[in-house]
Amino acid sequence: MNALVETTNPHVVNGINVDALTALLTRVKQDASQGQTTWRVTTTWQGQTRSRADISGFAIGGEEVPRRFSFDIDEPYELGGSNAFANPQEYLLAALNACMTVGYVAQCAIRGITLTQLKIETEGDIDLRGFLGIDPTVPPGYESLRYTVRLSGDGTEEQFAEIHAAVMATSPNVYNIANAVALKPTLVIE
Amino acid sequence: MNALVETTNPHVVNGINVDALTALLTRVKQDASQGQTTWRVTTTWQGQTRSRADISGFAIGGEEVPRRFSFDIDEPYELGGSNAFANPQEYLLAALNACMTVGYVAQCAIRGITLTQLKIETEGDIDLRGFLGIDPTVPPGYESLRYTVRLSGDGTEEQFAEIHAAVMATSPNVYNIANAVALKPTLVIE
Numbered sequence: 148m149n150a151l152v153e154t155t156n157p158h159v160v161n162g163i164n165v166d167a168l169t170a171l172l173t174r175v176k177q178d179a180s181q182g183q184t185t186w187r188v189t190t191t192w193q194g195q196t197r198s199r200a201d202i203s204g205f206a207i208g209g210e211e212v213p214r215r216f217s218f219d220i221d222e223p224y225e226l227g228g229s230n231a232f233a234n235p236q237e238y239l240l241a242a243l244n245a246c247m248t249v250g251y252v253a254q255c256a257i258r259g260i261t262l263t264q265l266k267i268e269t270e271g272d273i274d275l276r277g278f279l280g281i282d283p284t285v286p287p288g289y290e291s292l293r294y295t296v297r298l299s300g301d302g303t304e305e306q307f308a309e310i311h312a313a314v315m316a317t318s319p320n321v322y323n324i325a326n327a328v329a330l331k332p333t334l335v336i337e
Numbered sequence: 338m339n340a341l342v343e344t345t346n347p348h349v350v351n352g353i354n355v356d357a358l359t360a361l362l363t364r365v366k367q368d369a370s371q372g373q374t375t376w377r378v379t380t381t382w383q384g385q386t387r388s389r390a391d392i393s394g395f396a397i398g399g400e401e402v403p404r405r406f407s408f409d410i411d412e413p414y415e416l417g418g419s420n421a422f423a424n425p426q427e428y429l430l431a432a433l434n435a436c437m438t439v440g441y442v443a444q445c446a447i448r449g450i451t452l453t454q455l456k457i458e459t460e461g462d463i464d465l466r467g468f469l470g471i472d473p474t475v476p477p478g479y480e481s482l483r484y485t486v487r488l489s490g491d492g493t494e495e496q497f498a499e500i501h502a503a504v505m506a507t508s509p510n511v512y513n514i515a516n517a518v519a520l521k522p523t524l525v526i527e
Contacts, residue, residue, distance in 0.1 A: 151479060154466060161384075161385070171416075171417075172465060174444050179464070182466050185429070185460060185461070186426040186462075187427075187460040189456065190431060191455075192438050193351045195352030196352075198439075200427075200430075204474060205424075209459040210414060216423040216429065218431065220431065222439055223404060224421075226439075227361075235432045235436035235509070236437075236510065237376055237406070238428055239433075239510055240376060240378035241408065243425075244390065245425040246426070248388040249386045249412060252385070264396030266379065266382070268378075268379045269378050269379075269380070270523070272342050272374065275365050275374060275397075279365055287506075287507045287509045287511075288508075289518045292520055293521045293524060294520070294522050294523070297525045298524075303422065306527055307524065310377070314468065315520070316470075318469070320429055323426075323478055326476070327515060327516050328515060329482070332371040332485075332486060333483075333486070334485070334486050334497065
């Protein structure tokens with residue numbers, strides 16, 4: 148990431164304020180506590196297979212940042228839903244793609260590479276015998292995900308290959324999906 | 338899942354058509370190919386850290402089901418974004434919560450248990466030294482996720498504990514996050 152301080156355009160590349168990104172990097176390098184973040188989502192059942200996700204803020208460097216977002220998730224008719232919104236498996240793929248998008252855009256920005264387009268198509272298969280409890284040896288989720296990243300910009304093939312490797316190594320949602328994250332549930336019957 | 342065919346209310350519980358769910362279960366038991374699904378999301382960069390997820394359909398039992406959804410994802414100001422939408426880490430948590438919600442609702446429905454409320458609060462920490470490439474030994478994503486499921490309904494504590502265990506064992510997105518999913522990328526420079 149030394150390219151950060153060597154960039155020939157220290158201002159805005161791909162819409163990213165490289166000065167601000169550099170300042171964040173420097174702060175976190177000097178004091179790791181400045182880079183500690185906490186993310187939270189509260190989901191409330193809306194009937195049938197519908198749920199609403201509410202976000203009220205996140206924390207960074209020990210400071211709470213209030214911000215409000217809300218969105219809805221459903222299941223298709225074929226899986227018992229009302230097909231009003233995309234489903235949880237699609238939201239997961241979108242979360243992966245969005246995180247990788249930020250990765251490519253930021254990695255290009257810090258190297259002074261301008262992107263003209265970036266598109267990621269992701270797909271995966273799920274065998275419903277897992278979800279339906281028919282066969283406990285069948286994984287209920289994705290065993291693998293195939294994705295194609297299509298990009299254009301003024302980087303060389305070598306630079307884009309390096310950026311691709313960096314995104315795979317540093318993207319939070321690549322990590323979250325490609326690795327086992329420990330789930331720590333509490334069940335409260337009210 | 339034998340409870341499915343023994344349910345005392347074979348019609349609609351928690352908004353779920355239990356007859357339809359039972360029919361799906363029977364179909365997939367008889368012919369596993371009927372339970373093969375494929376999920377796809379195409380994400381297009383919208384400038385800065387914003388991206389749009391487009392869904393055009395999914396496949397089940399070899400049949401394509403067209404349906405169109407679109408939603409947007411961003412990053413907060415503190416991470417170089419325009420804070421117009423929730424961020425990829427929040428979308429991932431929402432996808433997990435929504436999938437578990439469907440699990441609780443369906444597991445209750447097939448047992449004839451009526452839920453009166455269901456809420457899931459999930460949170461996790463991310464150390465930005467991973468994303469920023471400062472320390473390759475720091476995981477860029479969540480090492481663990483804490484979540485609290487709050488529910489009420491006419492089930493017993495024992496039933497809800499059994500349902501909770503079933504959701505953890507069969508939820509696709511619980512699997513996707515709690516296990517390592519293989520990522521198979523293709524990079525296309527256009």
